[in-house]
Structure formats: structure tokens, C-alpha cells
Amino acid sequence: MTVTLEGPARLAQRSGPVLACTSVCTALVVGFVAAINLAVPKLAASSLHPTSSDLLWIVDAYVVMFACLVIPAGAAGDKLGRKGTLLAGLGMFAAGAVASAVAPNVAVMLIGRAVTGLGAACVLPNCVGVLLHATAPERRTHALAVWAAATGVGGVVGNVGGGAVLTGGSWRSLFVAVAVVAVGCLAWAARSVPRSARHERALDVPGTLLFVAAVVALLTGIIEGPGQGWGSTVVLTAFTCGVLLGVCWVLVELRVAHPMLDPRVFRSPALSGAGLGMAITFFGSFGLFYVNASLLQYGRGFSVLQTGLGIVPLTVPLLLGTHRVPGLVRLVGVPATLAAAFALTGTGLLWLSYASDTAYPVYAAGLVVVGLGIMLAAPCLTAQIASALPVERAGIAGGMQSATRELGSALGVAVVGTVLTAGFTRHLPAALGEHSPVPRTVKEALTLAPSDHAAVTEAFVHGADTALRAAALVVLVGGALVVAGSWHGGRTARR
Numbered sequence: 072m073t074v075t076l077e078g079p080a081r082l083a084q085r086s087g088p089v090l091a092c093t094s095v096c097t098a099l100v101v102g103f104v105a106a107i108n109l110a111v112p113k114l115a116a117s118s119l120h121p122t123s124s125d126l127l128w129i130v131d132a133y134v135v136m137f138a139c140l141v142i143p144a145g146a147a148g149d150k151l152g153r154k155g156t157l158l159a160g161l162g163m164f165a166a167g168a169v170a171s172a173v174a175p176n177v178a179v180m181l182i183g184r185a186v187t188g189l190g191a192a193c194v195l196p197n198c199v200g201v202l203l204h205a206t207a208p209e210r211r212t213h214a215l216a217v218w219a220a221a222t223g224v225g226g227v228v229g230n231v232g233g234g235a236v237l238t239g240g241s242w243r244s245l246f247v248a249v250a251v252v253a254v255g256c257l258a259w260a261a262r263s264v265p266r267s268a269r270h271e272r273a274l275d276v277p278g279t280l281l282f283v284a285a286v287v288a289l290l291t292g293i294i295e296g297p298g299q300g301w302g303s304t305v306v307l308t309a310f311t312c313g314v315l316l317g318v319c320w321v322l323v324e325l326r327v328a329h330p331m332l333d334p335r336v337f338r339s340p341a342l343s344g345a346g347l348g349m350a351i352t353f354f355g356s357f358g359l360f361y362v363n364a365s366l367l368q369y370g371r372g373f374s375v376l377q378t379g380l381g382i383v384p385l386t387v388p389l390l391l392g393t394h395r396v397p398g399l400v401r402l403v404g405v406p407a408t409l410a411a412a413f414a415l416t417g418t419g420l421l422w423l424s425y426a427s428d429t430a431y432p433v434y435a436a437g438l439v440v441v442g443l444g445i446m447l448a449a450p451c452l453t454a455q456i457a458s459a460l461p462v463e464r465a466g467i468a469g470g471m472q473s474a475t476r477e478l479g480s481a482l483g484v485a486v487v488g489t490v491l492t493a494g495f496t497r498h499l500p501a502a503l504g505e506h507s508p509v510p511r512t513v514k515e516a517l518t519l520a521p522s523d524h525a526a527v528t529e530a531f532v533h534g535a536d537t538a539l540r541a542a543a544l545v546v547l548v549g550g551a552l553v554v555a556g557s558w559h560g561g562r563t564a565r566r
Contacts, residue, residue: 086207089202089265090205090217092263093218093221094218094220095259098224100195103229104133104226104480106232108361109375110245113241122511127294128177128181131294132184133188136186137192138478140192140283141192141477146329147274152266160191161190161254161256162190162253170183171184171246196472212454219393219449220393227386230383233375238376275330278327279331281316281320290481291305291309291313293489348550349453349479352444353477355546359420359423359539361488361491384435384436384439385441389442392446393446393449409447412448412550415443416444416445416448419438422436423437424540486541491534497533500523503520506519513527
């Protein structure tokens with residue numbers, strides 16, 4: 072069957088609806104990362120009986136599949152058709168959410184989360200692909216800025232929407248609601264998204280499998296470290312496998328004709344710096360989402376809905392200022408914009424780590440500071456990645472942007488969650504600290520010592536504060552490296 076592509080005039084008329092549709096789809100798949108964090112306390116107390124590492128995997132199984140497969144899914148969209156791949160992704164997203172909703176145990180839950188992550192991987196890069204195809208060249212910077220705002224706002228939408236759903240139902244209702252929204256997005260995209268030309272490009276199965284295995288091995292070491300011990304055979308084997316698989320992935324990618332992601336593209340300072348910057352930005356933001364959801368519930372006694380609403384101050388800069396970022400970049404340059412972005416994000420995380428027991432308005436002010444940092448970073452870095460590759464490789468550009476963001480999110484949840492658990496167990500009352508095994512969640516600790524509620528909550532807050540400071544350190548140090556590279560690259564280009 073012959074596919075008739077729409078002409079430039081017709082595409083220009085549909086650019087607005089396409090931007091709206093892709094922004095909502097993006098907010099859905101990004102917001103689901105945040106929404107699940109709100110359900111962590113309910114999941115911990117559920118009939119699934121998850122351990123602390125199980126809880127981290129329930130959050131990260133989605134993000135890992137999302138991050139690892141988003142680049143090959145972008146390539147698949149370029150080859151097989153971006154609209155078809157987008158629709159298939161929304162279908163898989165809904166199916167995985169349903170599987171999680173009916174999960175009788177942790178294993179089925181993880182399978183459902185992985186399938187949902189696969190669907191999200193097909194959705195996000197192809198949103199970028201269809202958006203670039205449907206937008207006139209002179210409007211692409213604006214469209215990308217709006218789309219980037221959707222990635223930031225999506226996290227908050229997930230918090231607020233997830234809080235509303237969880238207030239009226241169990242954690243299973245969250246997955247049902249997500250499945251319903253995904254089906255609605257599928258119908259909308261089928262109607263509004265135009266078809267675009269296909270580009271012949273072989274899919275790199277060996278490179279994809281090695282990349283997935285390397286990332287899973289790395290995260291296994293990080294997540295299992297507190298429970299198994301950092302010097303345990305399991306953890307050391309995981310880290311060793313992660314390094315070896317990563318080396319194998321590079322060697323394979325350098326030899327295949329059509330690699331999933333050619334490592335040589337990172338020779339471009341602009342692309343490699345933007346990728347690292349994106350990972351650092353979302354390391355901090357989604358590390359915050361993971362901690363914040365439980366901190367507001369355990370530390371401040373907020374309800375699930377109050378917790379979802381409690382993150383709203385972070386969205387204010389994203390909603391009001393994102394459209395001005397391209398103009399700011401033209402005025403002061405990329406290095407200055409990114410320097411301000413990372414300084415604000417890191418400072419905001421430090422602020423929050425010292426405001427956990429202060430009045431909520433003080434805490435909310437810290438969220439606004441973090442939001443300012445994300446507002447500056449996301450559009451600037453998205454535009455850098457998109458401009459580093461040609462338009463005919465828009466799926467790969469979208470995949471690159473999405474992969475670095477989701478890898479940063481996965482590492483943020485894993486590292487921040489690990490630091491939180493370590494800090495929590497270290498500050499538990501002596502009797503609980505000497506118990507074998509040491510309780511690693513608030514639910515486990517309160518089951519053993521219900522009368523020590525205040526002490527257990529205080530231990531959790533200590534752990535959360537330490538985790539936020541660790542996230543701030545990563546953002547500030549990593550951000551300084553990105554800014555230094557961007558400044559040096561700019562000087563080199565001017566010569």
C-alpha cells in the first residue's frame with residue numbers, strides 16, 4: 072500500500088495540534104515516573120510485601136527500559152514510520168499498566184513495569200520526530216522549547232494527578248487510570264499526527280542488547296549495594312559486568328554498519344556536553360521526586376493528594392518562563408545559561424535538605440529554585456542535541472535526548488534511593504539498628520517497633536536530607552564540568 076505524505080502547507084496547518092498531542096503524550100510517559108513515587112508508601116504496605124530494593128526496582132524497571140530502548144526505538148521510528156511506532160508505543164504502554172494493575176506479586180509487577188517502559192521508549196523519541204516533521208524550520212526552536220517544558224511539567228502532572236487518584240483508591244487504581252489516559256492519547260495521536268517519510272536504516276539488535284545489559288548490571292550494583300553489602304559478590308559482579316558489557320557495546324558499535332548509537336558522535340563537544348548535562352539535570356530532578364514523595368508523607372504527615380500538590384511550586388518557573396529561554400540563550404550564550412541552571416538546581420536541592428522541618432512555604436521556595444534551574448537547562452540542552460544531528464535523523468536525536476534524560480532519572484532514583492536507605496538505617500534507634508535483618512523501610516521499622524514512630528520518622532528525614540545533599544553535590548560538580556566543556560567548545564569554535 073502506498074502512503075501519501077502531506078505537503079508542507081498542510082503540515083503547517085497541523086503543527087499546533089501535533090505540538091499539543093505530542094506534549095500530552097510526553098507529559099504522560101514522563102509523569103508516570105513521578106506518579107509511581109507517590110505510591111511507594113502504599114506499595115511498601117501492600118500484599119506484594121516488597122523489600123527496599125524491590126521498591127527501587129519497581130520505580131526503576133520502567134525507567135531502565137525507557138532509557139535503554141529509547142534510542143533504538145527512535146531508529147525504529149525513522150525506519151518503520153514514526154507515527155506507527157508512536158501508536159504501537161502507546162498501546163504497549165497501556166498494556167503494561169494493566170499488567171501492573173493486576174499484579175499478584177513483585178515479579179509480575181516488574182514485568183508490567185518493563186513493558187510499560189518499552190512503550191514509553193517508543194513514544195518519546197517519535198514525539199520529537201513527528202513534531203520536527205510537522206513544524207516549519209523557523210518554528211522548530213519554539214516548538215522544541217514548548218515540548219521540553221512538557222517534559223518538565225510532566226513530572227509535576229504525574230505528582231498531582233497521581234495524588235488525586237491515590238487519594239480515592241489503592242495503588243492499583245493508579246495503573247488503571249494511566250492505562251485509560253494512554254488509550255485516549257492513542258486515539259488522539261491516530262487522528263492528529265501526520266505520517267512522515269521513512270528512512271532505510273538497519274536495526275542494531277546486538278548493540279541494543281549489550282546496552283540494556285550494561286545499564287541493568289550497573290543499576291543492580293547500585294540498588295543492591297546497601298542490602299547485599301558494597302563488597303559482596305553480587306554487587307562486585309554486577310559492577311564488573313556493567314563495565315565489561317559497556318566496553319563490548321562500544322567495540323560492537325564501532326564495527327557495525329548502522330549502530331544504535333555511534334560512540335564517535337560523542338567526539339562532538341556540543342553533543343556530549345549536552346547529553347551529560349541532560350543526564351545531570353534529570354538526576355537531580357527525579358532524585359528529588361523520589362525523596363520528596365515519601366518525605367512529605369512521612370516527615371510532614373501530608374496526605375497523598377497534599378503530597379502531589381506539594382510539588383506544584385516547582386512548576387511555576389516551567390510554566391511561566393520556558394518560552395523565554397531561547398531568547399535568553401541568544402542574549403547571554405549557552406555557557407552562562409547552563410551555569411545559572413546548574414547553580415540554581417544544586418542550590419535548590421541543598422535548600423530543601425535544610426528545610427525538611429521548616430514551615431512549608433520555606434520548603435516551597437526551595438522547590439521554586441530547583442524549578443528555575445530545570446526551566447533554564449531543559450530547553451537549552453534539548454536544542455543543542457537536536458541541532459547536533461540532521462533533521463533526517465530526528466528519531467535518533469529524540470532518542471539521544473530521551474536516553475540521556477531517562478538514564479539520569481534512573482541513576483537519580485537508584486543513587487538517591489540508596490543514600491536515603493543507608494542514612495535511614497544509620498539513624499534508626501539502637502534496638503532497631505541491632506535487629507537482624509535491619510529494617511530498610513519505614514513500614515518494616517514500624518512493624519517491629521510501633522511505639523517508636525517519632526524516632527523512625529526522624530531517621531527517615533535524616534536519610535532524606537543526606538540524599539538531597541548527595542544529589543546537590545552531583546548536580547553542582549557535574550554541572551561545572553558541563554559548563555567548562557561548553558565554554559571551552561565555544562572558544563574553540565570562535566577561533
